Amino acid sequence: MTDLASPAVMVSSRSAENRRDIGIKRRYAAERRFRAYGISAIAIGLFFLAVLLWSVVSKGYTAFQQTTITLPIEFSEKVIDPKNERATDPKRLQTVNYPVLVRDALVKQLGIDPKKRPLVKQASDMVSDSVRTQLRDIVVADPSVIGKTIPVTLLADANIDSAFKGQIDLKVAESKRKVKDQQVAWMNELAEAGVLKKSFNTGIFSFGASSRPEAAGVGVALVGSAYMMLIVLVLSLPIGVAASIYLEEFAPKNRLTDLIEVNINNLAAVPSIVYGLLGLAVFVNFAGMPRSAALVGGFVLTLMTLPTIIIATRAALKAVPPSIRSAALGLGASKMQTIFHHVLPLAMPGILTGTIIGLAHALGETAPLLLIGMVAFVVDYPGSPLEPSTALPVQIYMWANEAERAFVERTSGAIIILLIFLVFMNLGAILLRRRFERRW
C-alpha cells in the first residue's frame, strides 16, 4: 500500500512546488468586475426607464378621466326659435345662443337667483364652452327636441375638471386661482347629487385641436399619423427591399456601389430636420404639393426611413448562410429564383424587424413635420392625405407649449397613447419574427 501511495504523494508535492502563477485569481476577479459593470449598466438603464415611465404615467393617467355634468336641459323654443323661423331660415338653428340653455339649467339645479348676474356667470363658467357646438349638433340633428327637456351629459370646464381631480391647491388665496370658492362649493354639491362625476375620457381619442383643454384630443393627429404610416409602409418597404436586394445580390462591387453604400450609411445618420428641409424644398415648393398634408409628411418620413430599412435588409440578406445559395444554384436555379425562393424567405424576419423599427422611428418623428407645416391647429378630421392634418408627436409638442394645467396632463396622456402605439408595433415585430423564423 505504501509503495503504491508514495509516488502519488511525490507527484502532488512536486507539482505544488513548481506550480506556475498563471493568474487564476486575477482572471476570475476581472470577470467578476466585468459582470458587475454589466449589471450596473443595466440597472442604471432600468432605473431611468422606470423614472421616465413613472413621470409620464403619474402625470398623464388623469387625462383619461374627464369630469362631466349631466343636466336636464330644456330646449326652450323661446330661446332657440322665438319667431318660429326655422322652417324658412336654415341658418337659424346654427346661430342660437345655446349656452343660455345650459346656464338656465344650472341656475335651476343650483337654486341661484337668476338676477344675481355675477353668481350666474360663475355658475355658467363651470361648464365647457364646447356645449355650444354640442347642443347645436343635437338640435340640428333632430329639431323635434325643441320644446322638450332631456338630460344631456356636458363636459365640465377644464378648471373645474382640474379642481375635481384635486390638482388645484385650494389653500392659495381665492383671487390668485381660477376656481372660486363658490364654484368649489357648487362642485361638491353637484358631485354629492351625482350630477357631476368623473368618467372615462373618450374625447381625448376622438376630438381634434381645441384651445379649450376639455375639448382637445388627439383624434385628428391619430388619423394624420395613420395616413403617414400607411404611406411610409407602402413606399419604403418595396423600395427599400428592392434596393437592398439589388445592391446586395446583383450590383457589381466597384467604386460606385461602395460610394452608394457609404452614402446610405451616412443618410441613416442625417438629422431628421434636414429631411424636413428637403421635403419643404422638393415636395412643397418645387412640386407644389399642399402644405400640412399627410401625403408630404409620409414622403418625408419615407425618405428618412429608407436608409434604416436598406441597412437592416442588407444585414438580413448577408446573414442567410451561403450554403443555401449554393444549394439552390447547384440545382440550376437562376439567381432570381435563388433569391426569391430561398434567400428572401430566410431574411424575412430581419427585414420585417428593420421595417417595423423604421416605422416606429417615423411614428415618433417630429422635427421634419414641423418644417412642412404639419404643426397646425386642425379641428376637423382630414378626409384624405391631401388635406391638412397633424401627427401624434407634433400634437404632443403643441400641447407641451400650452400653459393650462389641463394641457399638462393631456400632454402626458398623449405621450402614453404614443408609447402604447410603439409598444404594439414592437410587439407586432416580435410576433412576425416568431412567425417567419425558421431554423437551419
Place this chain on the structure above:
Amino acid sequence: MNTVPYKMIGKDVSVYYGEKRALFDVNLDIRENTVTALIGPSGCGKSTFLRTLNRMNDTIENCRVTGKITLDEDDIYDPSIDVVELRARVGMVFQKPNPFPKSIYENVSYGPRIHGLARTKAEFDEVVETSLQKAGLWNEVKDRLHEPGTGLSGGQQQRLCIARAVAVSPEVILMDEPCSALDPIATAKVEELIHELRANFTIVIVTHSMQQAARVSQRTAMFHLGNLVEENDTDKMFTNPDDQRTQDYIMGRFG
C-alpha cells in the same frame, strides 16, 4: 476500362482568383458512368477543378477560368451555353449537408418544379419517391415527407441532398467531400449509394480519405499545388502509382 466513352473533357484548364493562379493547365477527362475521385492535399485545387465542371466558380468574385471544358462535345464556357441548363445537367452535392429549411418533400421537388420536369401532383409524388429511393432514404422518411428536412440526422440530410440532386435527372453529379461531416456508419451508407448511382450517373468526387477513394472510385486523379500530378485507374494508383509524389501522398508522407 479504357473503352468507356468520355463524358466531360477538361483541356488546359487554369483558374485564377484575382491575381492568384489556383490551377495550372489541367488536362483531365471524366469517363461516363464511372466514379472519378479527386485527391490531394488541402489547397491543391481539386475542389476548384470540381467547381469548374458546373461553373459554380461563376458565383465567386474575381474568379477567371481559361482553357476548355466540354460536356458531350459542348463547350460549357461557351457564351451560348446557359449556366442554368448546365447545372441542371451537372448536379452538385456539397461538403456540409445543406437541405433547404423546408419539408423533405419540398426539398426534393424543388429542382423538378423550377425546371418543369413535373407538372401534376402525381408526377411530383412519383419523382420524390423515386429520387428518395435512389438515395436510399425512402424507407426512413416515407411517413414524414412533410416534416422539415433540417430535422434529419447529418447522414440522412446528406442523402436528402443527393436525392435532391438526383431528382433533376442530371448526367453528372459532383460531390465535394460529401462524407467529411458524417460519422463512419453514415459514410458507409453514402459510399454504398455512390456505388449504386454509378449505374445511371457519372460521378466526380473530391475526398480526403484515401480509403474512400479506393473504395468508391474506378479512376483517381491526384492534384498537388494546382497541378494534376497523375490520373490513373484507382487500382493502379493505390498499388503502383507512376509518380513518386502520388506514392508519398498515399503513404501519408506529406499532405
